[in-house]
Amino acid sequence: MSIDSRLFTLEQLVHQDDAAWCFNVPIYQRLYVWGDDQIKTLLTDMANAFDRGEDQFFLGGALLVEKTSEQDRLKGLRRFDLIDGQQRFTTLWMLSTVAIWNQVMGDFSRVVLKDSVVPRLHFSIREQVNTFLASMMPGKSGVSPEIPDTQSMREAQQLMASFKQTYKRADGKPVDDEYLKELASFVYRKVSLVLTQVPEGMDLNKLFEVINNRGIQLQHHEILKARLLRDIPAESRSRYAALWNACADMSGFVERNLCQDTQLEAHRLGDLYSKGQLLHAVAVHGLLSRRAEAAQAESAERLTLENIVNGVDSEFDNGYATIAADEGEAPWARSIIGFPLFLLHVLRIWLKEQGQPDLPRVLDRHLLTLFEAHLLQPAEPAQRTARAQGFIDLLWRMRVLWDEYVIKWVDQGDDEVHQICHTSISANDDKRYINRSRDNDLKQGMSLLQSMLYHSQEITTHYWLTPFL
Known part of the structure; x- marks a missing residue:
């Protein structure tokens, strides 16, 4: 070459x-x-x-x-x-x-x-x-x-x-x-x-x-993102990119990542969680589509000073400040694995759902090679589109489950412990918001079981995560 x-x-x-x-x-x-x-x-x-x-x-x-x-x-x-x-x-x-x-x-x-x-x-x-x-x-x-x-x-x-x-x-x-x-x-x-x-x-x-003498490395998962989004139609691409970006930041919680990246109101996702629909990517796509339409309308019709003084609201007002209020706080929970390894576990689940053979190995430094062999094979355009969209929708579903049911390293003052972060809903002015708690009295049994698996399994693979998810 x-x-x-x-x-x-x-x-x-x-x-x-x-x-x-x-x-x-x-x-x-x-x-x-x-x-x-x-x-x-x-x-x-x-x-x-x-x-x-x-x-x-x-x-x-x-x-x-x-x-x-x-x-x-x-x-x-x-x-x-x-x-x-x-x-x-x-x-x-x-x-x-x-x-x-x-x-x-x-x-x-x-x-x-x-x-x-x-x-x-x-x-x-x-x-x-x-x-x-x-x-x-x-x-x-x-x-x-x-x-x-x-x-x-x-x-x-x-x-x-x-x-x-x-x-x-x-x-x-x-x-x-x-x-x-x-x-x-x-x-x-x-x-x-x-x-x-x-x-x-x-x-x-x-x-x-x-x-690159600045030492800035192009990550494999960023190249993978580009490969997948290239197969998604332009009118849908930004939504799928937003879901990918929210999942990629493993240091935060996925709903906060999505709100900060798209300025989607936090209570919209709180509503979905209350209805048991946060897992469903199609419901989140609907929110993002309406948010994009509202943003276009806001840019097309600017508020006058009179509108502002009289308190004219748009459908998508407030809420974002709620999600951004603790943006400056140091993160108190971090993931037990990185995003490349998470992607490989999601790929194993995708292959299972497609009725295809499992990966021969889980190795994050071979991320692109494994995806090229099992997901990115040549195909008709419509098939490539369905494949890319389906994988990113599955990625979102697995990340929502991950934040609710999988242990994280949680800062408890002098110690950092394995803990499942309890998820709940709070209401404010008839709007529902997702709350995450570091209360270590909740879900202790499940946390201890996962912690045992974490310490007894190979740290570069954690094969137990695929069947658990």
């Missing part, structure tokens, strides 16, 4: 002969998180290099995997996933959308198709972020709904726009519009990145671990 590394300026990226190049941030990557210091440092370093009259400014590298589809080819596009380097790349993209800079670097911000102009940068399944990116395109207002996912980007753009006022040239000359245009030309034509393209079949986790 060949690896191709080449040096590119932004101008060279724009003027590729074979097709227009687009870049995608995969779902397992973080959102844009650079802060003021990182952005100021980058802008200042590039400006200093320009002031010194340097012929080239080397910005580092980015790791790519080509994901061009047949539909992309028909449009004259080549699409690449940004496996590493997306923070720098996104910073340059945003810089190309800022006033004055855009006059010189604008071609880097966009791809012109026959019937439309689209951003050169895209984020997988984060449609609100993509709406924000699209609002920066020519002819757009530059105004989009303010959501938490775009907050860092908005702050970055404001900082870039104010660079004219904050940067001080060494020669004391003014930083005026003409200077910014010349600086933008330097960034567009002289700032270079090494783009390394690797084959799609390569072990990205191992490669990322080897080349």
Whole structure:
């Protein structure tokens, strides 16, 4: 499998002969998180290099995997996933959308198709972020709904726009519009990145671990998440991603994770639990769908000051504050296993329900290999969709059972003990909420039995968990 590394300026990226190049941030990557210091440092370093009259400014590298589809080819596009380097790349993209800079670097911000102009940068399944990116395109207002996912980007753009006022040239000359245009030309034509393209079949986790000197490892379960969500239709993908994310954080309780990730009201899940429906993923999907519809309606119809003064409420008000109230507290319960091992036990249950043979072994470092052999085999699109959706729905059901019936390490002051966290419901203003207790007088017998199994079984497998769940 060949690896191709080449040096590119932004101008060279724009003027590729074979097709227009687009870049995608995969779902397992973080959102844009650079802060003021990182952005100021980058802008200042590039400006200093320009002031010194340097012929080239080397910005580092980015790791790519080509994901061009047949539909992309028909449009004259080549699409690449940004496996590493997306923070720098996104910073340059945003810089190309800022006033004055855009006059010189604008071609880097966009791809012109026959019937439309689209951003050169895209984020997988984060449609609100993509709406924000699209609002920066020519002819757009530059105004989009303010959501938490775009907050860092908005702050970055404001900082870039104010660079004219904050940067001080060494020669004391003014930083005026003409200077910014010349600086933008330097960034567009002289700032270079090494783009390394690797084959799609390569072990990205191992490669990322080897080349990334920051020591940030791409987790196998994040790649697995991407593989499964890719087979789920776009209109459903965000819901399934939310369920996966809630299950993946094994340090918290699943209903709190889901509320914090989606801003779903806590009492909605409390209602489901009271009815015995929290286990049923289809009921949770219904809540998430209605929450998404309400969010769209809220962004479409802003409240007036008069509405606010008169206390106009929406269907999905309050509740989120309840779930977030103890967000700052140190966690008092932690899982006895990690998420990769939990995934393998869920896979064993999925295979049992499908009437298929059990895994030959449970080994979390072989997570992707085991899933590829038993769940991700080639199949028709409809079958792959049903398989991915069914597994994530099962994952949710098992995680709800896990939090209610499986021991955790629970902080009891001076000691940390094995304990099942008692689940109950409390009512407030006719709304029901899920409560978790660390009262060690409850379910002692079951806790002791599981603790015996935990200490007597191999810690890297815990085969007893599959039949118990």
